[in-house]
Amino acid sequence: MRQLLLLALVGLGAQLVDGSLGMAYGVTSTTLLLAIGANPAAASATVHLAEIGTTLASGLAHWRFGNVDWKVVAKIGIPGAVGAFAGATFLSSLSTEVAEPVMSVLLLALGVYILVRFTTFGLPRHNLGKPLRKRFLGPLGLVAGFVDATGGGGWGPVGTPAILASGRLEPRKTIGSIDTAEFLVAVAASLGFLFGLGGVGVNFSWVLALLIGGVIAAPIAAWLVRHIPPRVLGSAVGGIIVVTNVRTLLKSDWIDASDGVRYPVYVAVYVIWAAALAYSIRQYRANRAQETVEAIAAEAAGKGDKTEATT
Template sequence: MEKFLIFVVVGLAAQAVDGSLGMAYGVTSNSLLVATGVSVAVASASVHFAEVGTTLVSGLSHWRFGNVDWRVVGMLAVPGGIGAFVGATALSNASTEAAVPWVAGLLIVLGVYIIARFVFSQPKVPSAGRRPGPWLLGPLGLVGGFIDSTGGGGWGPVTTPTLISSGTLDPRKVIGSVSTSEFVVALSASIGFLVGLSDEAIDWRIVGGLLAGGVVAAPFAAYLVRHLSLPVLGALVGSLILVTNYRTLLRSQDAESLPAYVPVVLVAVVVLTIALRKVGGRLTDTDGADDDREPARVG
């Protein structure tokens, strides 16, 4: 029961992050699961099984509010599902020792990306334009699906910013279409893990805990995004991902020691300081206006 509650908390935290940033449910939950001692393959499998439920609800919600371009969904979801299935079976067949540093390194890269996107840059929201073609959606879905299944997350961080920056689709449609496509990606990855790991190898307590926590957190995500600056939240999430996976990487190399943590802790402190100063600067420039509180998710 105690472990189940831990998984519920992980799912709740990950959904709160995803609801505020528009991404990082998989990256956050996978990082926290691996940090608690769950193997990388089981962690990624559990995240994707839970996401089958959360992405289905998300996709239906976006469809209901008219945020889905079904042509984009089709061209993105099919290659995304293929990439996810291939990545899941590859990770399932890899030895645990070999997979740990690979996944930790991949998650560190995604953590750096989240920090760069929400702390050191101000994403521009393009106006509605042409719809993206298969030359972009095909490779993007394939790469995004593979990274998502092998790293336990990454579909949102890879696909959403790429499509928004392309200027070929309204951002509202980008978020809705990517979220809807993720259902196929999560389902394909789950099938791949079932093939590679078998049903007996999956701890359904983890799946149930993540799903329960995500469902509980979903209604509060909108509240959180109104009361917490996105640069600060991005700094906290990115730093958490860096620290947890740096720790995993050190342990996999038998190099864990107190001095070894100094560099990553310093990076986290610097990043958070920059984010706080950025928010403080905005508040000063606007005479106390809450311009740093972005009401809409951008990626």
């Protein structure tokens, strides 16, 4: 019972992050399932089955708050579903001994990407309003869907930063559209896993626990997307994923590092993570202060123009 409650809380927390950042539900949830002993294919299948419900709830919530561009959803979601089905059937064919370190490497890479991306660059806003073309969204969806199914997460970490980096869609609509399109990816990946595994190793009570937590969090996250600083949240989530998967890899048969090697590595990773998080918070506060100064200056300039006009 305690384990199911923990999974529900993880599902709630992961969906809060995913719904407000546009990524990390699958990566966060899969990382935890691997840590408590689930085999990689079953862990990814469990998360994707739960995501059918959480992404549906999240998509509806984002739609109600006006955070969805349906053209983007169609252009990226359909190829994403194709990639996810292919990735699920591929992962199902790997043995657990091979799949676990492979998945940890993928999750670690995604965690590093999230940490570096949001700590260093924040959210770019150039080229806002220009159209996103199918020749960009189609391949992006295909790759993101494949990575999502094989890595137990990755749809958001691949898709959201790529669209944000283009600067053509405002952040809240990028996040809302990616979360909504993920419903198609979750359905396709789940079908691929059920086809490949036949349900073997999938714990449906875990699915339900993750689903309940995620559904509760979905509308809250859709509302919070306008208020949570994505830069800080991205650094925090990226660090959690890096720390957890470094630990998994160092204990895996591939490396099997001794305590004398593992603990200094853990300390180094924690120090880097803390520094990245502190930098993100500092940069966020500096940017807010700069925006306030610019707004005051603009308001003062506007009042000066009106005074000159009346005289």
